[in-house]
Amino acid sequence: MxxxxxxxxxxxxxxxxxxxxxxxxxxxxxxxxxxxxxxxxxxxxxxxxxxxxxxxxxxxxxxxxxxxxxxxxxxxxxxxxxxxxxxxxxxxxxxxxxxxxxxxxxxxxxxxxxxxxxxxxxxxxxxxxxxxxxxxxxxxxxxxxxxxxxxxxxxxxGPAVRTPLVPRPAKAPDAGGTELNIVGVHLYAEDGDGRVLLGLRHPDSAFAGSTWHFLAGHCERESAVACLVREAHEEAGLVIDPADVELAHVVHVLHGPSARPRLQLVFRAHRWQGTPSLREPDKCLDWRWWDADGLPEPLVPYARAAIDGIRTGRAYSEMGWCPA
CATH class of the missing domain: 3.90.79.10 (Nucleoside Triphosphate Pyrophosphohydrolase)
Known part of the structure; x- marks a missing residue:
């Protein structure tokens, strides 16, 4: 895709x-x-x-x-x-x-x-x-x-100290004009016991091999919710009505000084049809429901940040932008 x-x-x-x-x-x-x-x-x-x-x-x-x-x-x-x-x-x-x-x-x-x-x-x-x-x-x-x-x-x-609220950064190498952000969509689904659905990515995955992660994907020429609905069916056989989806958390991620920023949108599905199944075994080895207090390791860091944010009622997180 x-x-x-x-x-x-x-x-x-x-x-x-x-x-x-x-x-x-x-x-x-x-x-x-x-x-x-x-x-x-x-x-x-x-x-x-x-x-x-x-x-x-x-x-x-x-x-x-x-x-x-x-x-x-x-x-x-x-x-x-x-x-x-x-x-x-x-x-x-x-x-x-x-x-x-x-x-x-x-x-x-x-x-x-x-x-x-x-x-x-x-x-x-x-x-x-x-x-x-x-x-x-x-x-x-x-x-x-x-x-x-x-x-x-x-x-x-007091008023004697006046420093900029947010400093302007140095541009990334070869940057020209507006910095374009890659946008990803992710499914946050809970079962009847409040457990979160996560998938174990294939070891050969280009991103986060052998690591647990949300059901996720990048948009083609479609809306973010349409992408989520499509990916849920293609990857796990789930049928989701767009009306049953809402934006739950956003993580703005920078993986390095020369990397393109990524805006990770996490959508909560309130209802769906079907049971998670392995529709794309070359990408995902297992779907499993996890208690939020006992999440698996390794877990994609921004996925953990999103789960923590959703549980505490925060709408937004940032990763990689500021020095520790």
Whole structure:
């Protein structure tokens, strides 16, 4: 099967900036509609999806990167990830003001969080307990990357310290223009006992031989959900109705400085027909249901990260982007 054409994956990144009064920043809609949370397409110079969200704010307001900081509860993870079309995905990140603006932001409006149009976003924000006030004392409770630790400490130090929220990276060798991402789709299925379906990849597999992994594949010229439905039938004989599928977790993976980034979409299937069977024995040697507290070894690392994220209610993870 051919690899997914990554240029057709459109990633919109929004920055929901929360002030001390628990209000969210909105800016005029370019199409003339109601005010919206600032957003931009991920593109050249955006090392992460969070960087694109920050660029969306600074490009539409007088705020600078140093005026923003991460939230203690969410850090660099999005508060919501939604599929908005066959190859369209929207990531919403929550940020705090590191300091109150000295002057009103022209054209900007601040709306209470409970007035946000998206019910899913209101629910996620309520669960995160955002109050607009970073809490540096959480540092000792978290395993933070150096960059994340610097961001929280920067806020604690006060307005005299102004460093970029997300640094621009050096381009990969021979990179030209927007960095294209490979998109993979993965099936997250649980049986009646809450066990997760995983397959043991063939030793000769080009990726992760003799390793347990989700049922997975890359898109041909089709939507991500259509790809998942097709792969489930081709690989394991499962019949899935697209209406019974929802996006459960996203892992943005970088396997090395010269590797192409990969956006791994993990879809939960609520129902299906059939019993997992070995339809492609040259790719998979065994299908088995595993208790989430006793996952097999070796297991593809980003699959483990996705399972952990789904169990804890997190929508997004990153791997390989930041130094340990």
């Amino acid at each position: 051919s690899a997914f054409a990554p240029g057709s994956a459109r990633l919109t990144c929004r920055a929901l900036v929360v002030d001390r009064e628990g209000r969210a920043l909105h800016v005029p809609d370019a199409a003339g509609g109601p005010a919206v949370v600032p957003g931009a397409r991920a593109g050249e110079g955006d090392r992460t999806l969070l960087a694109a969200a920050v660029r969306a704010v600074t490009g539409r307001t007088r705020l600078a990167p140093g005026d923003l900081c991460l939230t203690p509860s969410l850090l660099g993870a999005p508060v919501l990830v939604e599929a908005t079309g066959p190859a369209d995905y929207e990531f919403t990140f929550a940020l705090y003001l590191a300091r109150e603006p000295t002057e009103p932001l022209p054209g900007a409006d601040w709306l209470p969080l409970d007035r946000l149009e998206s019910a899913a976003l209101r629910e996620r924000l309520s669960a995160a307990g955002l109050d607009g006030r970073p809490k540096p004392d959480m540092l000792h409770r978290l395993r933070l990357s150096p960059g994340t630790r610097e961001l929280i400490l920067r806020h604690a130090a």
